[in-house]
């Protein structure tokens with residue numbers, strides 16, 4: 001993305017000179033000749049940087065006055081002062097008031113460009129640090145080795161750089177937000193902001209103010225920047241978009257169409273450049289039929305649809321994810337690393353996971369922290385909460401009880417094979433091909449075997 005620079009100078013020649021130097025380097029520019037125009041330009045959209053003359057003839061406020069106003073409004077935008085001979089002292093004072101640097105007139109193009117580059121880079125790093133802090137613990141990578149998740153990853157790789165809008169559907173906790181973060185991280189906007197608006201938790205009366213911002217009084221008091229503006233140059237995620245009030249849906253359709261909007265209570269149109277992603281765990285088509293969701297908004301958001309599979313559809317991801325979350329939890333809590341025993345893994349794979357990956361992650365953390373002792377002993381199925389732990393062991397343990405001992409070998413073997421294959425099928429979500437590879441049989445031979453043993457599709461877990 002080209003960085004946009006606001007040039008504030010009362011002399012048209014200097015404005016043109018600076019504009020030319022910056023545009024030759026690929027920056028985009030806006031210009032203002034006095035304090036009113038400068039403040040209005042700054043408020044209508046945040047530039048990446050401001051170049052501000054110390055002395056502005058015929059302007060209500062001079063450079064220092066403008067600087068303090070801009071700093072009060074948004075100190076994350078760096079300001080470079082331009083000073084003439086008689087104004088160096090003021091420029092130095094400006095540094096104490098938060099200006100990034102100053103350059104003296106007449107200046108060399110090279111010197112200007114070096115300072116501009118440094119200022120933008122410094123602002124980027126500050127912002128990045130802040131975002132890293134905010135994002136700590138928020139995943140931007142979809143882990144898992146199953147065929148399903150690998151397919152999602154490759155769809156993301158394909159769609160991320162295109163800038164298309166993507167509608168991500170799937171059950172709660174299935175990783176929709178992670179997928180959205182991954183799209184942003186692999187897009188050309190990766191250096192820009194990633195802003196999430198949670199439509200489910202937003203009170204309807206606050207919605208539009210949050211989305212479009214609020215104009216406030218003429219002197220700027222009470223003005224609030226909305227998420228559309230905060231996401232400029234980056235990505236906006238409309239999380240749980242089905243919960244957006246109908247009236248707001250109508251307004252956002254227009255904003256998506258021409259990337260301009262008005263703040264609540266304002267009349268100037270703000271222009272932005274954002275990519276919009278949306279998630280939902282509801283059926284939006286049903287919402288359209290019921291009149292709860294606008295069809296035109298649906299088609300604007302669902303340019304590329306992406307469905308996140310539930311965890312029970314890709315049970316072969318469970319062992320790896322469970323270990324990942326267990327290791328991370330141990331690291332965070334400063335506890336010794338522990339492994340999972342085979343029966344614990346099987347129990348985890350047999351469970352239905354209504355809360356999907358979020359439930360798995362929380363469970364692994366809870367198990368690790370709640371287990372007594374400072375031991376490195378593997379976690380066994382019986383140590384898991386009973387809802388999870390009771391799922392598998394009956395299928396897995398072939399116990400040589402008296403009953404079995406009274407059977408002829410052939411029948412005992414059939415019994416063992418039935419239980420063994422049922423358990424393996426469950427581990428692989430009923431997928432015959434993957435089970436066959438694991439147990440070392442041809443796919444067709446496994447089919448025949450299952451038929452002969454009378455193992456039906458209900459025994460195989462959901463595919």
Ligand SMILES: Nc1ncnc2c1ncn2[C@@H]1O[C@H](COP(=O)(O)OP(=O)(O)OP(=O)(O)O)[C@@H](O)[C@H]1O
Nearest residue numbers: 139141142143171172173174175176177178357358
């Ligand atoms: N494939 C994955 N690899 C690693 N972590 C994941 C994966 N998918 C989800 N997670 C983790 O699971 C949790 C839930 O994921 P996320 O918030 O993306 O789900 P969601 O589908 O957006 O849920 P909701 O609909 O409830 O908002 C997060 O902590 C996330 O980091």
